[in-house]
Amino acid sequence: MTAFRIRFTRHALDAMERRAIPAEWVEKTISAPDAIEPDPAGGGLLRAWRALPEAGGRSLRVVHRHEDPDIVVVVVTVFLDRGRESR
Numbered sequence: 001m002t003a004f005r006i007r008f009t010r011h012a013l014d015a016m017e018r019r020a021i022p023a024e025w026v027e028k029t030i031s032a033p034d035a036i037e038p039d040p041a042g043g044g045l046l047r048a049w050r051a052l053p054e055a056g057g058r059s060l061r062v063v064h065r066h067e068d069p070d071i072v073v074v075v076v077t078v079f080l081d082r083g084r085e086s087r
Contacts, residue, residue: 005072006030012075021060021078025052029062030073039063045076055080 006027008016016023029050039045044066049059061081065074 004030004066006075007067007072008075009077012077015077015079019079021080025050025054025060026062026075026078028052029060029078030064030075033062034059049081058082 006023008023008026012026015021016026029048029052032050033048034050036046036048039047045063046065048062048064051057051059058080060078062078063076065076066072067074
């Protein structure tokens, strides 16, 4: 279990449903990313990636921000990032 709570925006929940992305994949990506960097949009947003064998080795990108550092993570959007596979 993670040491933080995850809160999903409506957009993130819609994206997860539409793209059949389980919450467990999002949690794994935030907890142990292969890579993380600031999102160019700013606003304290971060991009986290993780290659998932369950997704055929494709990388899941999770755009999120931390509220109350290390306690609440707000997930803004998620998607399988085709452009990240070769990195």
